[in-house]
Amino acid sequence: MKVGVFDSGVGGLTVLKAIRDRFPSLDLVYLGDTARVPYGGRSKETVQRYSLECAQFLLDKGIELLVVACNTASALALEKLKETLDIPIVGVIEPGVKKALEVTREGRIGVIGTKATIKSGVYQRMLEDAGATVYAKACPMFVPMIEEGLLEGEIPKKIVDHYLRDLRGKVDTLVLGCTHYPLIKHLLQEYMGEDVQVVDSAESTALTLRNLIVDEGYANLELYFTDRSESMDFFVEKLLGREVSYEVVPILCKL
């Protein structure tokens, strides 16, 4: 079985890694839309259009199951994708919510994500429906910062402090509502304190696939990006290992 995974950029590689770790013989195709990253400040219409284009690219590669490894796309385009495509589709929001509800001790849950994800209210609704008290915060600078490879030092720490100051001390669990954020999990955990459960949806999303996978396949991994960027090699190697190669596939547009 061939499974497709797409994200706006390199962040979804965290989900790809979790899937690969759990199902090592699955055939995987990944698309990172690095030519149009970040998605988090764009309109719903544009995120839906970009998501459909990414999905179509993966369908053309023969996938039978699609993982939307981008929270912004999961929040704004999952319904649209399900309406349009004939294969099973898994987003990253529901698995993350489920995990957070499992690990929270007192039901005080913080959610951080892009402007578009937080504004959609999808996380807030799901968590509140389950009885949690939710503190949501958009962190628009995190994705550009991570895509630039800025993972350490004064700037990331200052930006983390700027966004998370309101949540620290208030929540016992913090949901990373963006697949880029696991790449700065060390900073977030340090800032929030060791007693706060920091939840990313990569592992839970991988678990969700268990019931959908028919047979595993031949452990092929195809990796595509829509543009070359300086930090890309760093992330591919960091998450998937040195021997993994990728192909850049240009997007052709018409205005």
Added chain:
Amino acid sequence: MKVGVFDSGVGGLTVLKAIRDRFPSLDLVYLGDTARVPYGGRSKETVQRYSLECAQFLLDKGIELLVVACNTASALALEKLKETLDIPIVGVIEPGVKKALEVTREGRIGVIGTKATIKSGVYQRMLEDAGATVYAKACPMFVPMIEEGLLEGEIPKKIVDHYLRDLRGKVDTLVLGCTHYPLIKHLLQEYMGEDVQVVDSAESTALTLRNLIVDEGYANLELYFTDRSESMDFFVEKLLGREVSYEVVPILCKL
């Protein structure tokens, strides 16, 4: 005469404003590629492709002169645009360099811009050929920060300090090698000190048009963006006034 102006996002509005202030009866068409902003971390091939698409959109609107109001596109795609298009094309780099050389007292000139602009070495070569000592620095977080509307407060100040620390005290002139940066000129001037000449190319680029404009026209202004963003209204109103309206034109892509 109809003049087209394009930029990756809202930054080029600073150039549009300078042109409109100087030639108030010129017909102007602006395109901000907000669906694919920022350009500064993308590859040369992708910046060239996006620039050609923006130029084609403006050609279809009947422009007779093109202003590339984006330093990244001017650095990586100006030659390509000149090869491909049959109309006169003006970039923002040469006017900025000319202005810097006019105002510098001791020839110690700092240049800041996106990763792609600084890496291209275009500014450095032009300034050094004229005998200046050049200090160049890429500031990749400035464009996402400005496109988010983060123009005041602790985060922008910290980021300014991070990037400009090496230049402060060393240069007598600072060239803003990105049309977004005039939107944080107040922070940059304050940080560098009042005796440093902060040069943006908007005014000089407008001046360059003087010899290329045949007749001014009917003072029409058409404004297009490829996506809606939250901060867009703020920038349009801030730079062009409350009465100015715009249209969102979706990009159609094929992967």
